[in-house]
Amino acid sequence: MFKPLIKKIAIRIKFLRSLSVNHWRYLFRNLNLKELNIILVSLGLAATAGLFLSVYDYWALRTPAPAEGGSYAEGLVGEPRYLNPVLASANEVDRDLTTLIFSGLVKHDESGRIIPDLAERYEIKGNGKTYEFTLRSGLSWPDKTPFTPDDVIFTINLIKDPKFQSPLRNSWQGVKVEKIDNRRLAMKLPVEYEPFLENAAVGILPQHLWANIQPQNFLLTQLNLKPVGLGQYQLAKITKNASGSVRSMEFSPNPRYHEKANIARLTLRFYDNQESVLGAYKRREIDGFSLSSPLEKEELARSRSVKFYDIKLPRYFAVFFNQTASESLKETEVRRALAHAVDRASIIEEILKGEGEIQNGPFSFNLLDIGDPETIYEFNVEKARNILEKDDWKIGDDGLRQKKIKGKNIKLEFVLTTTDWPELTRVAASVQKNWEDIGVKVNLDIVPVNAVQTQTIRPRQYEALLFGEVLGLNPDPFSFWHSTQRKDPGLNLALYNNKKADGLLESARQESNLPTRIKEYGQFQEILMKEIPAVFLYSPNYTYAVSKKVKGVAVTAINTPSQRFENINKWHIATKRVKK
Template sequence: MTSLVYAGLMRPDGNGGLVPELAERYEISEDGLSYVFYVRKGAEFQDGKNVTVDDVIFTIETAKNPIVKSPMRAGWEGVEIEKIDDKTLKFWLKRPYAPFLENTTIGILPKHIWKNIPIEQLNLSELNLSPVGAGPYKISKSFKNGSGLTSLTLNSFSNYVLGEPYIGKIVFNFYPSEVELLNAYQNGDIDSISAVSPQNLAKITRRDGDIKSMNLPRIFGTFFNQNEKPIFLEKPVRQALEMSIDKKQIVRDVLGGYAKEISSPIPEGSFGAIALTESEFNLDKAKTLLEKNGWKFSQEKMIYMKEEKKQATKELSFSISTSNAPDLIRTANILKSSWEKLGAKVDVKVFEISDLNQNVIRSRKYDALLFGEVVGRDPDPFAFWHSSQRNDPGLNIALYTSSKVDKILEEARRLVSREDRAKKYEDFQKEVQADSPSIFLYSPSFIYILPKKIKGVDTEDIVTPSERFANIYKWYIDTKYVWKILHKNN
């Protein structure tokens, strides 16, 4: 609901970029260390109070407070704020950080409403159930039962800075399971649904909706831990494993076609993405590659083995760790089947997501990890691929090390020019592709069903499911107009 009720200085445009929302305009210094924002004159909250720089500062300082545990906190750490006047403020960065503008999509809180709430009580405040923002819609009704919120009614905000939405009222109903959600849609109780799995999408018989498929800046792949499993130190082994996978089968059979095959760490729809390098699915060639590098197939053990002087015999045997998400379990089993056809022994280990994060990923206790990464609209691959991020809390789950890539990523995050940064990201991806530290499998789509009468929905790229509403103020209902004389005659 936050994307509907609240407004930020900037707003996602639904096509991979950002547009000014509460900000009339902004300026970036040549050195990339300061950003000046000018708040629109006439911008107001849904209670009629004007939006000022004080509200922006209050919101950001609140997000920076560790007690609040805001997911936006990390993006604002080390950023200093200077109030120039009631409608102008400046952000000071300690060092250039190209994706900084993403931080300014944070929804602005009205200080006059929240300032007297103790910081420890913010997350539990009743104000969260009747929020006041400056976004395109305001909440007019809410219904709860013993288990929680069941529905919300939103009405358009007439003074929204980008123009009052054409659709005057939207009702959201909430369901405890996907099964109940699908039943409500099939029965005609609701007209739109989202976050439907590809498997259940095929079961829908209702035909008066348009299926919208939107790009998500997320990648799923298999990340090899060379520290836990020394066989992954051999590049030909990693290449042979990728060559024996039919990525198209995974996209088709697991995701119902609602995903895109990928070959690099930045997916389509994110800034800096490069064209797909078509993967070569060739089991015979994969076996030949292993054999050229000293691996021999053991008829006794039915796997590839490698003997080296003064070293223990290696076996092409390892485990894949993943979460208990149905799509990932099915993908893991396809990988297992494919690699066993190659001549490997593979064990699939499935964990609850909290257990996987806490006891497997953080401690780096896995041979191969089937997992996803949220790359973002304007990515900073540093956390995922810089060698300094190999250990927790870093996110380099491939434990990848490359001095060349380190230098590229360090330089890229300091560049203000998008053109220069895009070139760095291209170089980065080509280096990673050449090193093959991981097998990049797919980038999923977000599935959303809308009534066919809803027009003006041109959103293609989103970072979070809520961004499907990025352009909701432009949506309208297709209406047929009939001349009164014709209506009277009929």
């Protein structure tokens, strides 16, 4: 309805603008007061109309869009060691940092699905055993050295070389990487491996800077602290305290990345523990952090400045039984009773405050939609007691169950080991009470979180272990349950050994037909659940707290927490209005 009026006003404004200075002088000298007032009122109306047009154009014809600018600070627990994607998987802080600084051939979108990154495209050939990548054109390192397939080949060969001690080495064994031309390369697998593309997300190193670094100097080189990558951000500044510990790192957008990041200054601050991170957020030193406990969410729930992102993460927590270290845990009926005695719903409500789901089997949230097993051990204390009674585990004078095995009286007693992470210590205490309610003596062994890998997991020094596993959105449970993975660096924490299960794990990871793959994993799952090498407990939510000033955080599913940064270039604080 404004269009006719706007058109008339625009014509009048155009006429007034066409008048010269002399025209205006002559006009004002020959006007009486009444005529002058009319002119001034007309000019005022014209100015008002012009302002109206500008406002109308700004608000009605334009829409908000991300703009460059602003700053974001995040708090992390720990300290960086090696800013090197070849080494980073062993340290959570390093994984976060290398995700910002380096890029791989592929990455994940906000829903966790793989998309091209440094590669422009990829093709899967040769019955799933050859992956051909075409690199984006025009990419170069800071010294203007072109990015080529040689950089990719160098990085992968370095990972495969045992002298460089990369934690990623097992993932690349048997893979041949060949250059096709200056933009294309091929990765050839000895056998089909359906989740292989996940490997191609590893950050790429510049060959011309790393080629002369010898294995004995690989951990010591300054390139691990002054990294050069093709990621979304580049390191701009490091701040240390008086003792030399790194307290913060500041980053600026990397002009060599193929998509410009919006946030102008990104700062990561490092703290000794989660309590310090929470305190830093309250003091407004940081704008975001990953929550370690639902209690933190409760504490911040009243804040109007924070937004919580509940992100799907394919991880679960379970109690893994080391049957080689305990006579009583070798008994299948004992493990069956223990499975029925755990009140998982109570863990979710009392400890996780509803921020999680009951875990019934070895597959948590995944992109394949592998569901729960048919065999589920529901919470039933009376059933658990009856199982033990029928299996001849009788309560003795000391109140503990015992049974004669191979001529010896064996007490139903074992040690449950976990870390000093507050959530796990509370879960361990809850499980301990559940099991003692059916006559099982459980002793807790709480190990510092920074020592559990070296002291407990790698040497398999435990009878029962409460710990977590991250399986991946495109799951491959081979490392966690295949018999060849019972010893370090394998992750078969239950030391599980079943030939039929091994065969299904081997077949499923090579199967490109999705229904067949899901069927084989379902069969594996049923075998596992009937043998009960572990009691599965829960899958917690991964909650990320970020200031509401930050827009564009759209991540919904990730393989690991560090992947929350894979699309940080789309986040923004500043905005501008652009035409619709």
